Structures are given as structure tokens and as C-alpha cells.
Amino acid sequence: MRRRIGLRGWVCVTLGCISVFAQNPIAPGVKVNSTSPSATAPDERGAFLRQAIEINAAEIQLGRLALAKTQNPQVREYAEMMIKDHIAGLEKFQKLQPGYRAGQRGVPPLSAEDEKLKVRLSDLTGEQFDREYMGAMVSGHRDAVTLFERQANARVAHSQNKDVAARANALAKQMLPMLRKHLERAEQVQRTLLAIS
DSSP: OOOOOOHHHHHHHHTTSOOSSOOOTTSTTOOOOOOOTTSBOGGGGTHHHHHHHHHHHHHHHHHHHHHHHOOOHHHHHHHHHHHHHHHHHHHHHHHHSTTOOTTOOOOOOOOHHHHHHHHHHHTOOHHHHHHHHHHHHHHHHHHHHHHHHHHHHOBOOSSTTHHHHHHHHHHHHHHHHHHHHHHHHHHHHHHHHHHHO
């Protein structure tokens, strides 16, 4: 008797159980995979690259939303940092994509989960918006730091995508200090917002 494996099971078997489905609905774009830091680089099939692009796109679009909605100078400053830093990050990761053309620009559309977060935040105003936005930034950057640490420490297996995976690992290492800075600053702003509530 043959056992049927659904798409999710097929992906799990094919990708070595990299959890491309596990997402934190509050963490923009972050899908933390379940492999150990010493495991084979998940980017061999482009999973990390797609995740990194989604994360950067979400931070840009959510940062733009925050600029339009907030009156708080700390939240505004944070949103400006998100836009500036993640545009630079997005461009670097897009260059690693197969078929990338020089001069290719633009922020890709949000994932379904990130779009839900954006819609939810769009309905909020004032201090409630600020608290929820900064909460999403803290949660998202915690998950992003974990994901990027995993990628930075992953070994690259032999494959035709070895060069892309190695460059993705190097870029993950390069971006980790920025992501840690974003997390630290998000936690500071969040504490300030909670203190004045």
C-alpha cells in the first residue's frame, strides 16, 4: 500500500525539514528554519535568500507605514532607519538572485502574513500603533537575528548553487551587526513606550 505525502510532507522530505511554513505572524517576513547552526546551508534551494528578501521588503513597507502614522519622534527615527538600512539590504540580496539584472529595483510585494500585519497596523492610531509596531519590530528582529546567525554559521554543501550559498552566508554575517543594532534599538523604544503608557 502506497502512502500519499502531501505538499508539506514532500517539501519537508526534499528540503530536509527546513520549515518554510513556520512563521510568526507578528515577525515581518521571518520564517525561522529548524535546522541546527552546523547544518547544511538552507540557501542551496534559495530558502534563505527568499526569506531575507521578504524580511527586507516587510521592514521597508512597515517603516513607510510607521512614518505615515506615528507622531512619536523615536518611532519616526526608528522607521527611517528601517527604510534606509533595509533598502540597502534588499538590494544586496536581490543581486544574489538568479536572473538578477543590473539596475533592477523595487520592493517586492509583501507575503500574505506580512500583508495581514500591515493591514492590522493600518487600523491602529497614536500610541496603540506605536506600541504594536515596535512590538512587531522587536519580535521580528529577534527571529531575524536567529535566522541570520543560522545562515552565517551554516556549512555550504557541494552543489551547483555553492557560490550563491557561500555569498548568502557571507552577506548574513555582514548584516548581523545591523540586525542586532535594530533589535537593541527596538527594545529601547519599546521600553520607553511602555513606561509612558
